[in-house]
């Protein structure tokens with residue numbers, strides 16, 4: 001089987017040399033499109049493009065490894081580097097009351113996220129409480145009260161007090177006297193053009209001296225993210241970011257700008273309106289999604305044994321068939337770089353043909369090894385593809401799995 005692989009793959013590689021450059025160019029253009037569509041800031045995309053083009057010219061790509069994998073890894077780690085600020089955000093301790101202040105733009109989901117954050121910690125044994133310091137929006141206190149009652153979290157607010165600084169100070173002082181160890185302060189929404197509102201936010205922060213200021217961002221904010229975050233950072237000491245509304249198609253690329261501008265890590269992801277739709281941020285899953293791949297990290301968790309076999313060099317049509325089947329179940333195969341080079345419908349159809357071929361090969365007692373090349377070729381053609389194409393795809397995928405195992409393998413085994 002291994003011999004068959006190498007004979008065929010060498011043949012395929014020879015014929016591919018001429019088109020490689022063009023394929024690489026198309027691939028980079030494709031990745032850039034994906035990043036821009038994911039709302040990653042134009043300047044950041046250009047920076048990544050520059051680095052990738054330098055890498056292409058370097059000798060590193062001539063190591064015999066699959067070029068797409070090297071490039072993919074490079075882009076993946078570039079984005080991880082941007083999102084990894086190199087220091088954790090403040091983590092509240094149960095022993096001593098901590099004050100966490102939430103800030104954000106209109107409609108970003110700030111008030112909802114305050115309750116989700118409180119609920120998340122309550123389930124982990126904290127004693128949280130909510131303070132509504134939004135004296136501007138009619139209904140802000142009612143919304144917080146409604147959510148807090150639902151989550152059984154103590155709350156503080158007023159229908160009559162119009163000074164947010166006073167309200168925040170009173171709320172925090174009130175809960176510090178009680179048996180509460182996480183005081184969450186919701187503030188009025190701001191916009192970078194509202195200098196007076198940003199000043200008000202600054203005063204609230206000065207008055208309550210929060211241990212952590214969390215900037216809540218809507219995942220669909222797009223290119224405006226950077227300017228907004230910089231304006232907030234100038235008025236309050238932002239220390240962490242929460243990205244909301246990630247359950248839809250939004251990829252949250254604006255988070256890269258926010259993290260860069262505030263030098264603060266993303267700590268949670270909101271993925272729905274429900275109380276428990278908040279999860280801890282996972283860097284690798286987030287970046288996979290941003291790059292339009294399906295969640296490799298999650299995939300590794302789901303089928304570590306299968307990947308282990310591949311990384312140890314086991315290669316049979318049966319194993320490959322299982323992979324293909326699982327991967328197609330999880331996400332469109334055309335999005336998986338190991339399977340195909342682009343996201344087109346054509347690639348998708350090809351994968352279906354390959355799968356049909358694998359299906360025939362693994363049917364009954366057959367498993368490639370006992371068949372002649374000519375016979376395998378006939379079976380492949382009957383399924384709408386060439387044997388050499390299948391071999392190339394399998395090889396690419398195996399290589400990709402090995403690389404993925406080296407990137408995520410440890411996490412997948414835990």
Ligand SMILES: Nc1nc2c(ncn2[C@@H]2O[C@H](COP(=O)(O)OP(=O)(O)OP(=O)(O)O)[C@@H](O)[C@H]2O)c(=O)[nH]1
Pocket residue numbers: 104105106107108109110111112113137140189244245246247270271272273277
């Ligand atoms: N789909 C989805 N909706 C969310 C999420 N988080 C909040 N929302 C919704 O977004 C809308 C705005 O949320 P709020 O919490 O009121 O937003 P805010 O940031 O306090 O902003 P203002 O309403 O302007 O004060 C509400 O309908 C929320 O239910 C999320 O993760 N996913």
